[in-house]
Amino acid sequence: MEVAAKRSRAAGGSAPDRLSALPDDLRRRVLSFLSSRQSVRTTVLSKQWVDLWRSVPAINLYSLEFERERKRNNALRKMNDFTSKFLMLHNTECLDVFGLHIPSYIRYYHPRLDVHRWIPRGIKYQPLVIEIYAHQSVIPCLGSAFHRLKKLDLSDLSLDHSFSERLNSGCPVLEDLVLDGCSNEFAGGIQSDTLKNLVVNYCRSDVAVALVVRAPSSISVMDDCQFGVSQKGQTILVGSLFNVTSLTLEGFGATAFLDKELDNFPTFDDLRTLSLMRCPSSKSDVQKFKALGRFLQKSPNLEKLTMQHFWYSEGTERKALKCDQPFLETVRPVVGPIEFPVLENLRNLFLNKCDLRDDFRILRHLLQSSPNLETLTVWCCELPEGPAEGKGKAKSRSLNLVCCQCNKLKSTEIIYKKGGKVQELVNFLLDISHSAPENKMTLAKV
Numbered sequence: 001m002e003v004a005a006k007r008s009r010a011a012g013g014s015a016p017d018r019l020s021a022l023p024d025d026l027r028r029r030v031l032s033f034l035s036s037r038q039s040v041r042t043t044v045l046s047k048q049w050v051d052l053w054r055s056v057p058a059i060n061l062y063s064l065e066f067e068r069e070r071k072r073n074n075a076l077r078k079m080n081d082f083t084s085k086f087l088m089l090h091n092t093e094c095l096d097v098f099g100l101h102i103p104s105y106i107r108y109y110h111p112r113l114d115v116h117r118w119i120p121r122g123i124k125y126q127p128l129v130i131e132i133y134a135h136q137s138v139i140p141c142l143g144s145a146f147h148r149l150k151k152l153d154l155s156d157l158s159l160d161h162s163f164s165e166r167l168n169s170g171c172p173v174l175e176d177l178v179l180d181g182c183s184n185e186f187a188g189g190i191q192s193d194t195l196k197n198l199v200v201n202y203c204r205s206d207v208a209v210a211l212v213v214r215a216p217s218s219i220s221v222m223d224d225c226q227f228g229v230s231q232k233g234q235t236i237l238v239g240s241l242f243n244v245t246s247l248t249l250e251g252f253g254a255t256a257f258l259d260k261e262l263d264n265f266p267t268f269d270d271l272r273t274l275s276l277m278r279c280p281s282s283k284s285d286v287q288k289f290k291a292l293g294r295f296l297q298k299s300p301n302l303e304k305l306t307m308q309h310f311w312y313s314e315g316t317e318r319k320a321l322k323c324d325q326p327f328l329e330t331v332r333p334v335v336g337p338i339e340f341p342v343l344e345n346l347r348n349l350f351l352n353k354c355d356l357r358d359d360f361r362i363l364r365h366l367l368q369s370s371p372n373l374e375t376l377t378v379w380c381c382e383l384p385e386g387p388a389e390g391k392g393k394a395k396s397r398s399l400n401l402v403c404c405q406c407n408k409l410k411s412t413e414i415i416y417k418k419g420g421k422v423q424e425l426v427n428f429l430l431d432i433s434h435s436a437p438e439n440k441m442t443l444a445k446v
Contacts, residue, residue, distance in 0.1 A: 019045070020045065020046050020048040020049065024052065027049075027052060028052060028055060028056050028057060029057075031052065031053060031056045031058075032056050032057055032058035032096065032097070033058075034060070035060045035061070035062050035065060036053075036056075036059055036060050036061050036086055037061075037062075037065050037082065039053040039056055040053050040086065053090075054089060054090055054091050054092070055090075055091065055092045056090075056092070057092060057094070057095055057096045057097075058095065058096050058097040058098075058099075059086075059087070059090065059095060059097065059098050059099065059100075059122055059125075060097065060099040061083055061086070061099065061100050061101065061118070062099075062101045063076075063079050063101060063102045063103065064101070064103075065079075066078050066079040066082075076113070079113075080113055080114060083114070083118055084114055084117070084118070087117075087118055087121040087122065088121075092125060093125075094125055094126050094127070094148065095122070095125040095126065095127035095128070096127065096128050096129065097127060097128065097129045097130075097131070098122035098123065098125065098127040098129070098130050098131070098132075099129075099130075099131040099132075100115075100118060100119065100122060100131070100132045100133070100134055101131070101132075101133045101134075102115065102133060102134045102135070103133065103135070115134050115137050116137070116138075119132060119134070119137060119138075119139070119140065120140045123139075123140065123145045123146075124145060126144075126145050126146075126147065126148045126149075127148070127149065128148055128149065128150050128151070129149075129150065129151040129153075130149060130151070130152050130153065130154075131151075131153040132153070132154055132155070132157060133154075133155040133156055134156065134157065135156045135157075136156070136157070136158050136183075137157050137158065138157065138158055138159075138160060139154070139157065139159070139163065139166075141162065141166055141170075144170070146166070146170045146171045146174075147170070147171075147172060147173075148173065149171050149173065149174055150173055150174060150175050150176065151174075151175065151176040151177075151178075152167075152171070152174060152176070152177050152178070153176070153178040153180075154178065154179055154180070154182055155178075155180040155181055155182070156180070156181045156182065157182050157183070158182070158183045158185065159179070159182050159183065159184050159185060159186055160185055160186065161185055161186050162186070163184075163185075163186040164186040164189060164190060164191075165186075167190060167192075168190070168191045168192065171192070172194070173194055174192055174194055174195055175194055175195060175196045175197065176195075176196065176197040176198075177190070177192075177195060177197070177198050177199070178198075178199040178201075179199065179200050179201070179203050180199070180201040180202065180203075181201065181202045181203065182203050182204075183203075183204055184203050184204070189240070232259055232261055234252050234253065234256035235255075235256045235257070235259040235261045235262050236261060238252065238256060238257070238262070239261065239262050239264065239265030240265065241268075242265050242266045242267065242268050242269075242270075243266075243270055244268070244270065244271060245270050245271060245272050245273070246271070246272060246273040246274075247268075247271060247273070247274055247275070248274075248275040248276075248277065249274075249275070249276055249277070249279045250276075250277040250278055250279055251277070251278050251279060251281050252279045252280060252281060253280055253281050254280035254281070254287040254288050254290070254291035255287070255291075256280070256291075257280060257291035257292070257294050257295045258287065258290060258291050258294060262294075262298070267298050267299075267300065268298050268299045268300075268301075269300065269301055270301070271299045271301065271302060272301065272302065272303045272304065273302075273303065273304045273306075274299060274302055274304070274305050274306070275305075275306040275307075275308070276292070276305075276306070276307050276308070276310065277308040277309060278308070278309045278310075279310075280292065288310070288311065289362075289365075292310075292340075293340045293341070296340060296341050296343065296369075297341040299343075300341070300343075300344075300345075301345050302343055302345060302346055303345050303346060303347050303348065304346070304347065304348040304349075304350075305343075305346060305348070305349050305350070305366070306350040306352065307350070307351050307352065307354055307362075308352040308353055308354070309352075309353050309354065310351070310354045310355070310362065311354060311355040311358070311362060340365050340366070340368070340369040341369060342369055342371065343369050343370050344371065344372060345372065346369075346370040346372065346373055347372065347373060347374045347375065348373075348374065348375045348377075349366060349367075349370065349373055349375070349376050349377070350377045350379070351363065351377070351378050351379065351381055352377075352379045352380070352381075353379065353380050353381060353382075354381045354382070355381070355382045356378075356381045356382060356383055356384070356425070357382050357383065357384050357385075359384065360384075360425070360428050363378070363428075367406055367432060370406065371406070371407070371408075372408050373406045373408065373409055374408055374409060374410050374411070375409075375410065375411045375412075375413075376406075376409065376411070376412045376413070376429075377412075377413045377415070378412075378413070378414050378415070378416075378425065379415045380415055380416065380417050380446065381416075381425075383416065383420055383421055383422060383424065383425050384421065384424050384425075385421050406432060406433065406435070406436055406439075407435050407436055408436065408438075409433055409436040409438075409439040410436075410438050410439060410440065411439070411440055411442075412429055412433065412439055412440070412441040412442070413441075413442050413444070414426065414429075414441070414442070414443045414444070415443075415444045415445075415446055416443070416444075416445060416446070417445075417446060418445055418446065420445075422443065426441070426443070429441065
C-alpha cells in the first residue's frame, strides 16, 4: 500500500484513503482492539475519524502508556486528566469491554487518582467484559449494570462484604470470574448457575469462613489460594467444587486433601478432567502420595489426569561441614505403602516436569491403577541416571511390572530434555507395553 501511495504521488495524484472509506461500525470494531489513548490519536487521520472514538464499544485504559514521561508527576497528571476527560466525553449505549489497568506502584506515587470515579463511569455502560487492575479499589453497586456481564477479571482490589451477594444476584449470565491478588472480605460463597471458569490466584482474607463455590458444571481453577490461616479452609473450598466437570488445582497442601472435612462433601462424580500443578505442596513425600490417592478415590469417573511438578526434588537446608554457610541437599522422594483406587475410566495421563528418579514409582502406581489407559505423555520429567544414548541398553531396575497391564494403551509420547538419560524410561515402558500391541511409542528431544 505504501509503494502504491508513493507511485500515486509521483504521478501527481493522491493516495486513496481506504480506511476512511470503511463503514463506521467496522472502523469502531478496529479501534476497539486499541488502547483508548491510541483510539483518540486517530482523530488526526481525517474528518471521518474526529468523533469516532467517542462511540467505540471498548474502553481500554492503561497507565503504562504514560510512563515514558521524564517526570513521574507529569506522567500521572496527564494520565489523570486524559482518563477523566475521556470517560466524560465517551458516549455509547453499551460496552463490549471496560478495562482499567493501574499497577499498585502508580497508586502509591499518585494516591489522588480519580479511580473511584472512573470505575463507576465505565461500569455504567453495562459491559460484557470487565477487567480492572487498580490497587485497593472497590466495585460499586450500580443496580442492573452487571446484567450483561459475562467475564469479570479483578486484580488487586478490595472486595467488601457485599461482593458475593451482588455477584450471586446481579450477574445472571456470568461465565468467567478471575480474582487475582484481591483482598476478599466477603463471608458468603460464590453461587452461580452459569459460571464456567473460575480463577482464584494469590487472594487473601481475614474472614474466618472459607470461600465456598457453588457453580454446577463449572470449570474451576484454584491457584495458590490463601483463605484464612489453616489448610481446613482449602479443604472446604475444594470440597465445595464437587459438581465440576473439569478442575485445576495449584499449590494446595496435602493436608487439604487428607482433612476429614473432605468426607462431608459428596464424591466428585461429574469430574472428568483433573490437573494438579505443584499439588499437593507438602514437603512430606508420603503425605503427598496419600493425599493424591485419597483425592483420586473421590474422583471415580476421571477420564484425564495431568500432573505437573509432582515430587520435584525438595531441598533441605543444612550446615556445611567446614563453614557456617547453609547449603541445599537434594532429597529424593520415598514412596510409602498406599493403595490407589482403580481408575476404570481414565484414558489420558500426562506427566509434566515430574520427578521420576525414584524408580518411576509414581508412574508405576498410576499405571497399575489405570487398566483402560489409552494415551500416556511424559514431558520433560526428571529421569533416573542411565547410560548415554547409543551406548547399550540399560537394565531396568523397576520391579513388580506384572500389575502394569495397560492392554488398551495406543499412544506413548516421551518428550525429554537435551542431555537427559531417557533409556531407562524407554525400557520401563517397553516392559509394561508387551500386552498392548497397538501402542505406538514416540520420542522427541527439546
